[in-house]
Amino acid sequence: MKERLVLIGNGMAGVRTLEELLKLEPDKYEITVFGSEPHPNYNRILLSPVLAGEKKFDEIVLNKREWYQQHDITLHAGSPVVEINRVKRKVIAADGTEAAYDRLLLATGSSPFIIPVPGANLEGVISFRDIHDVEQMLAASRQYKRAVVIGGGLLGLEAANGLIKQGMEVSVVHLMETLMERQLDAAAGAMLKRSLEENGMHFLMGAQTDAILGEERVTGVRFKDGSEVKADLVVMAVGIRPNIELAKQAGLYCERGVVVNDTMQTYDPRIYALGECVQHRDTCYGLVAPLFEQAKVCANHLAELGYGRYEGSVTSTKLKVTGIELFSAGDFHGDEQTEEIVFQDQAGGTYKKLVIKDNRISGAVLYGNTVDGAWYFQLMREGTDISDMRESLLFGEAAHLGSSGHGGQSKASAMGDEAQVCDCNGVCKGDIVKAITSEGLFTVDDVKAHTKAGASCGSCIGLVEQILANTLGGDYSAPEAKPICACTDFTHDQVRSTIREYELTDKQAVFDKMDWRTPDGCHVCRPAINYYLISAWPGKAEDDAQSRFVNERVHGNIQKDGTFSVIPRILGGRTTPDELRAIADAADKFNVGEVNLTGGQRINMLGVKKEDLPAMWAFLTERGLLSGHAYGKALRTVKTCVGSTWCRFGTQDSTGLGIKLEEMTWASWMPHKFKMAVSGCPRNCAEATIKDFGVVCVDSGYELHIGGNGGVKVRATDVLCRVTTEEEVMEHCAAFIQLYREEARYLERTAPWIERVGLSYIKKRIVEDVPGRKALYARFLESQEVAQHDPWTARAKGAEAHEFTPIKQIGE
Amino acid sequence: MSAVMSEKWVEIGNLDEIPKLGSRVVRTASDEIAIFRAADDRVFALSNRCPHKQGPLSEGILHGHRVTCPLHNWVIELENGEAVAPDVGCAKSYPVRLEGEMILLAI
Numbered sequence: 001m002k003e004r005l006v007l008i009g010n011g012m013a014g015v016r017t018l019e020e021l022l023k024l025e026p027d028k029y030e031i032t033v034f035g036s037e038p039h040p041n042y043n044r045i046l047l048s049p050v051l052a053g054e055k056k057f058d059e060i061v062l063n064k065r066e067w068y069q070q071h072d073i074t075l076h077a078g079s080p081v082v083e084i085n086r087v088k089r090k091v092i093a094a095d096g097t098e099a100a101y102d103r104l105l106l107a108t109g110s111s112p113f114i115i116p117v118p119g120a121n122l123e124g125v126i127s128f129r130d131i132h133d134v135e136q137m138l139a140a141s142r143q144y145k146r147a148v149v150i151g152g153g154l155l156g157l158e159a160a161n162g163l164i165k166q167g168m169e170v171s172v173v174h175l176m177e178t179l180m181e182r183q184l185d186a187a188a189g190a191m192l193k194r195s196l197e198e199n200g201m202h203f204l205m206g207a208q209t210d211a212i213l214g215e216e217r218v219t220g221v222r223f224k225d226g227s228e229v230k231a232d233l234v235v236m237a238v239g240i241r242p243n244i245e246l247a248k249q250a251g252l253y254c255e256r257g258v259v260v261n262d263t264m265q266t267y268d269p270r271i272y273a274l275g276e277c278v279q280h281r282d283t284c285y286g287l288v289a290p291l292f293e294q295a296k297v298c299a300n301h302l303a304e305l306g307y308g309r310y311e312g313s314v315t316s317t318k319l320k321v322t323g324i325e326l327f328s329a330g331d332f333h334g335d336e337q338t339e340e341i342v343f344q345d346q347a348g349g350t351y352k353k354l355v356i357k358d359n360r361i362s363g364a365v366l367y368g369n370t371v372d373g374a375w376y377f378q379l380m381r382e383g384t385d386i387s388d389m390r391e392s393l394l395f396g397e398a399a400h401l402g403s404s405g406h407g408g409q410s411k412a413s414a415m416g417d418e419a420q421v422c423d424c425n426g427v428c429k430g431d432i433v434k435a436i437t438s439e440g441l442f443t444v445d446d447v448k449a450h451t452k453a454g455a456s457c458g459s460c461i462g463l464v465e466q467i468l469a470n471t472l473g474g475d476y477s478a479p480e481a482k483p484i485c486a487c488t489d490f491t492h493d494q495v496r497s498t499i500r501e502y503e504l505t506d507k508q509a510v511f512d513k514m515d516w517r518t519p520d521g522c523h524v525c526r527p528a529i530n531y532y533l534i535s536a537w538p539g540k541a542e543d544d545a546q547s548r549f550v551n552e553r554v555h556g557n558i559q560k561d562g563t564f565s566v567i568p569r570i571l572g573g574r575t576t577p578d579e580l581r582a583i584a585d586a587a588d589k590f591n592v593g594e595v596n597l598t599g600g601q602r603i604n605m606l607g608v609k610k611e612d613l614p615a616m617w618a619f620l621t622e623r624g625l626l627s628g629h630a631y632g633k634a635l636r637t638v639k640t641c642v643g644s645t646w647c648r649f650g651t652q653d654s655t656g657l658g659i660k661l662e663e664m665t666w667a668s669w670m671p672h673k674f675k676m677a678v679s680g681c682p683r684n685c686a687e688a689t690i691k692d693f694g695v696v697c698v699d700s701g702y703e704l705h706i707g708g709n710g711g712v713k714v715r716a717t718d719v720l721c722r723v724t725t726e727e728e729v730m731e732h733c734a735a736f737i738q739l740y741r742e743e744a745r746y747l748e749r750t751a752p753w754i755e756r757v758g759l760s761y762i763k764k765r766i767v768e769d770v771p772g773r774k775a776l777y778a779r780f781l782e783s784q785e786v787a788q789h790d791p792w793t794a795r796a797k798g799a800e801a802h803e804f805t806p807i808k809q810i811g812e
Numbered sequence: 813m814s815a816v817m818s819e820k821w822v823e824i825g826n827l828d829e830i831p832k833l834g835s836r837v838v839r840t841a842s843d844e845i846a847i848f849r850a851a852d853d854r855v856f857a858l859s860n861r862c863p864h865k866q867g868p869l870s871e872g873i874l875h876g877h878r879v880t881c882p883l884h885n886w887v888i889e890l891e892n893g894e895a896v897a898p899d900v901g902c903a904k905s906y907p908v909r910l911e912g913e914m915i916l917l918a919i
Contacts, residue, residue, distance in 0.1 A: 518875060518876055519852075519876060520876065521875055522873075522876075522878075523872070523875060523885065523887075527873070545831070545834075546832065546833040546834050547873070549882065550871040550873075558868075558882055558883070560865065560867075562868040802829060802830075802836065806837045806839050807825045807829055807836040807837065807838055807847060808822075808825055808839070809838075809839045810839065810840045
């Protein structure tokens, strides 16, 4: 018989846990759900748009009744549970319904805090918590004119904004002098107040409510100083308190919330709790992102996988009021141990404050321009050392990277619905907003899957995140450490360290050791695991062709029509008439569709049929040409200028050095593609300052550059150091590549990798730690012993022949 | 349906001619058919064209009973050729079976 799981609380946290659990163990439990509201699970954070008249209730339902039926879940909606009997292990609802449990999940949420003043129970005094409250507010707005909202926090301001949209005159009463003081400092709060006043909102600041006035229905509000305002509707939005009565009554240990451990268990291990009703490591959360992180962990434990742990969340906030851009995260007030970096432009309506502690961001407040909110939040959660970018930090990610390349839009809220967000796939802002609300999306990955926005080059991801935040409020944030893919909860770093620690040498061992959810992974995790295996154990781990993307399996670049391109290696960009003749003859002989010159000083032959590849490679390799690996996550090209041999400005033999570098590094597999260049003088004709590894020759030697990129986001290199001999260039180059091979995540280019770990770290490993550098250099050469074989020559001689021929031809 | 009337089973090769989690194609006068071999040695046959932009499914990465198209990462069910949600579309599927080690395809 199946175990019985009972969920009390049919809201976002509880149902999300069920969804996560069903993904892991669809058949483990017989599930029963009790909800006090008579509705299926809906998206509570979209109540503001419903109030503002931008959405209907049906549009914010997340799980329709059919969903419960599909998964054989018994739903008792409108049936609040009044008792938990822990001895008999059953719950009892107000209508007498009983359900026995083996495991119980409490997700009872929170209730609005009603200030205990006279008149708080008059007709027309309501809170802002559920769809019933919204319906009451909408009904009142049709009959009455004057509304008072008590509470100038996130919820209060969203309620006030909605009521203004419904045509009411709204005054916001706030006890403190700063609006949203839990999310904003005084400066940003004042700017927010001014913009809201421009939208027609009135404020009574520093006002303490003394009584709600009226006989039957509310007529006004009186304050401690004796002053009064008239009101036909009063909305109390001063805060929420966890619903813990049921848990308390059942004898579970509670403080402010139901106290839970890192696996979301209460003091009774059969009973789990999560969401707004819990207190975890002394914190109660009222935002969605933490609930979702808790749901993942709780589901993991309910499925008896037992490796998930919830260690608390760092949250960020956005205000869902159209036209207002506001972001805050972390500890933005600061103390004696913190420093502040501030940018303030009152007239332009922009304010940015970063709070720094020990060279790390510990809090941020942005007003007016929030485009970099997600970036700061990421730096904060990852604890990135910002000392290398301190000077440009406040000007955002684009300024820090030198220039952002493609893309001009940076303010999602200023964009119209028809404005294009994703230029690769032609997705407009309106499409994204619609998908978020109608499909119930919460993460950037969800948006990518449903709309394709950001699914190609990824340069619009920041914009997509902003749209997501503007639509849902700020707490959408992705979990701190992202798993590789949906097959696992483990991250890239965890997989890699497990491979090393347990000396795993094939993918099956990884799947077994790390409890993969799928029998053989997916197109995302398999190539990554294959790379981690072969880079950790060169020669020992077998390279799995079926885990390689087609380009690396077939050693050519697949084109949109299914043909391939052939790009021979031209070392250092220097070629000969014989090589050119061989390429020309091959192009004729194999009817290539087009010949063009690449940006990396090579020649590309396009439109080659797959079955012609081995013969074409035989032709080319017999004439001394090798695979250019233009298709791989590998060393691509070493671009050079002609250098001191010919150029009147040249300081060193840049072409010769480029050839040596390419001879050392070709055929080396890496986390992503890797490009190099050597310029003969600081005029830098080979564009070495936008390469992964660049050399700029100077009169006294060589200046070494790392982490440049000319693609989606242009990034100029950082200078690593200067050296005086070619041998030193080779050693530094190989050591840098090896560090990148060993430590960057699969599909992470050197630019974002250096952003993540910091230039200081790379310098420490490559420049300062001389024995460490020599060891990296030695490991690179050792790996090349295994890797440096030309794949074209092997296949021209018949290797992997099955790859290139049909298994059968039937008919013509 | 006329396809059923004229359907005939053709021997196309041995199971071990296709790598596990790999694919090879059969060419006919009218179509190119991708034959897939899953890790559990089940075989599937689909028209070698992704319903999205006609990418060659035989070049994709196989996982479970699914293949990811190499062009734009659409995921296709090998059983029936349907694209996995949220994408929508279908590649034609062909009956295929194993007789011992011999793969038989109905065309």
